[in-house]
Amino acid sequence: MDNHPAHHSSETKEFLEKHRRIKIICFPKYSPELNPKENFWNYIRKKFLNNKLVENVEEMAEAVLKFIKRN
Numbered sequence: 001m002d003n004h005p006a007h008h009s010s011e012t013k014e015f016l017e018k019h020r021r022i023k024i025i026c027f028p029k030y031s032p033e034l035n036p037k038e039n040f041w042n043y044i045r046k047k048f049l050n051n052k053l054v055e056n057v058e059e060m061a062e063a064v065l066k067f068i069k070r071n
């Protein structure tokens with residue numbers, strides 16, 4: 001996990017107490033190369049979003065989904 005506040009919330013801590021079989025592995029302080037979503041977005045940015053103009057978030061999401069389904 002990264003250092004997102006939700007990962008340190010009381011709800012998360014409570015959930016982890018109830019589910020002790022879940023092993024938590026923390027990323028080092030700054031390590032985007034270890035975070036799969038960072039790798040995914042870097043790939044999308046380089047291969048698809050570069051030189052694209054979208055009007056809104058919904059349009060971008062639709063275009064990204066089409067790109068993913070094609071590849």
